[in-house]
Amino acid sequence: MESRDSIADIWGERTPYSGQDAWPVRVDQRTTEAPERWVQSACVLCSNGCGCDIAVKDGRIVGVRGRAQDVVNRGRLGPKGLHGWEANNSPDRLTHPLVRRNGKLERASWDEAMALIVEQTQRVKREYSAGAIGFYTSGQLFIEEYYTLGIIGKAGLGTPHMDGNTRLCTATAAAALKESFGSDGQPGSYFDVDTTDCILMVGHNMSNTDTVLWMRVLDRRRHADPPKLIVIDPRTTMTAREADLHLAPKVGTNVAVLNGVLHLLIQGGHVDRAFIDRHTMGFDDLAQLVAAYPPERVEAISGVPAADLRRAADLIGSSSKLLSTCLQGVYQSNQATAAAVQINNINLVLGRIGRPGCGILQMNGQPTSQNTRETGADGDLPAFRNWNNIAHIEDLARVWNVDPAIIPHWTPPTHAMQIFRYCETGSIRMLWIQATNPAVSLPNLNRVRAILQKEGLFVVVQDAFLTETAQMADVVLPAALWGEKTGTFTNVDRTVHISHKAVEPPGEARSDFDIFVDFARRMDFKDKDGAPLIKWTTPEQAFEDWKACTRGRPCDYTGLSYDKLTGGSGIPWPCNSEHPDGEHYIYKDLVFPTDADYCESFGHDIITGAPVPEKEYRAHNPAGRAVLKGAEYMPPFEEPDADYPLFLTTGRLVYHFHTRTKTGRAPALANAAPDDFVQIAREDAEKLGIVDGDWVRVTSRRGNAEARAKIGDIGPGEVFISFHYGYWDEPGRARAANELTIYEWDPVSKQPHYKYAAVRIEKVDAPTTAQPERMDPAQPGVASPTAQESGVIHALKEAKDVLVEGWEKAKPVRAHVADYLGLLQASERRLVKAFEQTRTTHPDEPDIGPLCHLFERWSGAAADALDPFVAQYGERREGEPERLDEALVVQRKQGGFDMLRDLHDLWLLVNESMISLDVLEQAARSLHDKAFEAAIRQIRQQNKRQLEWLHGRIRQAAPQTLVVPS
Structure with a gap:
């Protein structure tokens, strides 16, 4: 049964509406067989977090339907949600642990695999300290799993090296919210779409990245009183075509454009001085800075016509409400945090916050990325505590009943790309990766592959499939997927959902939660009284401990429970005695979590990334006021030149999610977008003699990729490639966008710069660049080496191992x-x-x-x-x-x-x-x-x-x- 063909009809029929909580119900459903039962869950294939039910028959998932009662989606699902579940039934699921022996991954028992991981953990800690152990996690796990992992790393081992692939997609959202409001946590709600009269989308191609939220925007705009829509994006996307005004700045110039908008809003008298004086600090400095960005200067920098910039400011300033959103076009581009903060500033100088229709959605890229930030599975401390505030460290130590000294607070937390850099230098000796695929998703893949295969680095990969990254691991642990385990997670607008276990995982696969609990038990982690550090054995028990950890913090979960989340809609935090049903508008009292004793961060210089000292922050304590921070425009570090005359930017396609580990195994999604393409401006294509469908080679200073050309809908001098495509399905050529990208990051959020790299393009008759990463010969579709080849390879590997072992023992290893x-x-x-x-x-x-x-x-x-x-x-x-x-x-x-x-x-x-x-x-x-x-x-x-x-x-x-x- 299929309610619509979501491949051809991505967003479905329109249901116009206007008014708070007035979005009509439309239940989308797709099943391949009549189900025996339905199990409550929520979709994990974008950050929207749509409520859904899982259809089950004969112990297998056979479909999904949207939950009509859920406030997030009112029953709607996008193409990924309606099809992505088919990956659970893929025949190439990992079903048993693998251990590398004699250079080859071979089947092992759970006891063998876990014993090896524990042995290596203890050895590395004993010989090199916990600082030689790193964890790199995902935006796909549940709260209970992240929280358990966070305690293992921060209180069991005491390593500061914990981060997730959320660093690649959502770190700037967290950073910008901390800079402006003192803490993470979205100031907006999806309900703002229902009542706003103006929407500003900056670097956010919502039609592709958040299809159901886009349905909500489209439905609102089909009513008789539609909100104005302004889109800032270098490409002419479906989102841009819908807009009343599309600004197409040159890649890397977001700060200049946003400074220009702020200048015109201030100059035009649109700002709310009473709100500014009472609820913010820093306005005079901001106004002085943006005064240097009149429309003509902005046009010279960005290419945005001065008249269009003036019109944008008029539309925003003349509205009575404003909902601002942004995503990777800001977060992964030049001056990421600085630009995201300017978006916050636009709402703040207008006083458009804390009431319906007036919000900011610093969007996330993954479904549970909010929870990596909340639980401490990344570089943050649990429940938005401040790692630079000793009172917060002591409070967390009290919750966990550990010595505060074990919790890493002696240095800023290590972000993902620095973790890999430490692996590269040999400083990190063990890296445990869960549910993510850095061999495709990190920038400068040639360098990343060399790091993952570095001698002396012990790599553990925990995943449901033998990904490009798992191919390089020393131990591979088969993990359960969504629908095969129970847990909770939180979407962009802070709505918490429960996902109940619908079916058993295949073979010997285990949930990430069970793997972490087993590891903690085998490591015998204790609290300071000698009791087990991890005191739970079920997800619900872990959730109850998590609730206690959040008490009194901005993300207060204490009013939630598994029972309360089961049967109805998702519920937003804060949910506690003050807000028993949750709260959609967290700043309606206009008091922000910026007080020095409460804030999550003392902030940074948003140009250099230098942290603001605690003493300085306390001297100017915002004490509940939002902070307005300006930023001068700085050009990208790498720009086009004679050798590399074009600017590359990367992004998403509507049918795929991240590295296609799941969506590439859903037949309809795979067939809808089977391969990558290179999008080129018509003017550039004519100069190069390229037409639609030609093979082209794109080359940067780091590598190259080959795909077919797609002409139009992008500015001259710019090139677009999606980041989804890697090598597990054997394209036979270099095609991953990250072969080309820069190993470089934003100074504040430490998010990589995927949105600009200087490249050149040439037409080729056919692909000639070999696939840079070979898949395991034992995998289907790849010829196994001959016996003679295997013997030679094995002999060479043995000789190399002997040499490396001798060198490792001979070279001086010491602490500094x-x-x-x-x-x-x-x-x-x-x-x-x-x-x-x-x-x-x-x-x-x-x-x-x-x-x-x-x-x-x-x-x-x-x-x-x-x-x-x-x-x-x-x-x-x-x-x-x-x-x-x-x-x-x-x-x-x-x-x-x-x-x-x-x-x-x-x-x-x-x-x-x-x-x-x-x-x-x-x-x-x-x-x-x-x-x-x-x-x-x-x-x-x-x-x-x-x-x-x-x-x-x-x-x-x-x-x-x-x-x-x-």
Whole structure:
């Protein structure tokens, strides 16, 4: 039974409406057999989170239907939701663990696989510390799984190296919300579509990425009183065609365009000064910055006509409400966080927030990516706690009943691409990957493949299929998919759904939850009282613990339960005693979570990424006000040139999700978009002699890809390739878009820059570039090597293994704490010498002598205080400490300018020690060496006092010395 052909009719029939909660019901359904029963769930094939029911017959999934009562979709489903479930029944599902033996993945038992993982975990931790272990997870798991994983990593092992592929698609959403509002959590709701009179979509091709939310927008716009729609996107997409106004900026110029809009809104008198003065801070600085972006300058930078920019500002400013949304066209492009923050600023300067029709949806790219951020399975702390606030660390330690020192807070959390960089350098020795496929999804794939296959890196992959990444693993664990396990998850507008287990997973596959609980049991993780750290065995028990962890935080789940989520609609957080039915408008009281004691982050410089110090944030405590942060436009790091004259951008297709691990195994979706294409402007195609359907090769400084050309609907000088296509289905050629992209990230959110790379295009008669990643010979459709070839390959592999093993044993492996200890101790001894020299050079200065004598004693005592730790950790200076002597410990004459220079050099030398102290403090925390940490704090306090005196004395001496001739 099929209610519509969603391949041909993607969005279905229109049901016009207007008004809060007035969207009519339309139940979409597709089943291949008459079901015996229906099981409640929600779709996991985009971030919309549509309620659905799973059809079951004979223990198999046979279809889905939308849930009419669900507030998110009112029964509607998109093509991925209606077809994607077929991947569960795919014949190439992983059904048993695999372990690499003699270079080949072979079948193993669960006990063998888990014993090997535990053995490697314990060995790496023992030999290299927990800092040599990394976790890279997904946007596909459930809350209960993420939360268990987060505790394992942060309180069981104590590693700061935890992130997910949500870093690739949604990290900027979280970062921008923290910068503006002090905490993650969407300020908008899907209900805003029902009542708004103006929608601004920036870099958000909603018709493809969120098909059901797009249905809601289309239905609202088919009513007699439609909201205006403004779309900012370089391509002429279906979303752009629907718009009342389409702005098509050059790739990488979002900040300039948004600054121009802000300038015109302020200049035109559209801003709400009463709201700004009462509920925000930073407006004057923002207004001054955007005043430098008049429409003519914006046009020169972005190509957006000045008249169109003025019209956009008029449409926005003259409306009474505003719903703003954005996605990867912002998050994966140049100045990602800076641009996303400007979108927040537009709503804030207008006072359009906290009431129906006035919201911001910093959209997510994956269905459960909100939960990686909430639970701490990525670089964040659970329940939006601030990793830089010791009170939050102590509170989390109380919830988990562990020593606060075990929770990584001695350094900023490690983001995904830095994790892979540590793997590349050998600093991370074990990497556990769950339900994601970095061998296709990360940028610069040639580099990523080399990292995943690096000798000395133990890779575990947990997945339902033998993906391109799993092919390179040392252990592969077969995982259950959606519909084969129970759990909860949260969509973009904070609506929480429950997904009940409908069928058993195939073969020996297990849920991610069961795998994590089993690992924790085998590792024997304990809390500080000796009880098991992971105290639950069922998802519902884990959910109850998660609720306790969220109490009093912005994402308060305490009013939710499995029973409450079962039978009806999804429910938004916060859901607690104050909001027993959930709350769609979290900022209706116009109090934002920016107070210094409550906020999730103290913020950053949104251009450089430098963190705002806690002391500085507290000095200007927003105390419930939103923060307006401006950003000047900065051009992309890589731009087109004579060798690579075009700009590549990447994105999604409506029929596929991420690397097609599931959608590529649903026949209708695979047939609707069987292969990639290269979209080229008509003007560029004519210059190159390319017509629709020609084979073309796209080349960047990192690699190349080949696909057929598609002409039109994109600006001159720009090229588009979707990021879905990899190599598991053996195309036989290089075609993955990420062969071309840049291994580079946004300075604040650390999200990769997928949306710009300089490339060139050439027409080819047929593909000639070999597929860069071969699939396992045992897989269907790939010829196995001959016996002779297998013998040669095996012999070469054995010889290589022997050589590598010998080299690993022979090469010196050591921690570098000793190096910095030696550097610090030598710096303090150099300070003794420098203070003594300054004292004797300037005997007639009444303050220099006594103060320098005091500082000599302090620095000498500091150097001596490090002796026990040098004895413990060793000393290795490698000649570095002497490098400043010649430059800074200079003999000068008494008085005047020479005295000022001596004070200046002393200030530099003390700062040299301060940097070493900062570095060693992070190491001491990571080592959980409290005595070492206390010694570092004592030395820092003395050095800080030295710096303060020197700074004041320099300022005192400077005017007379520099201005009055002598």
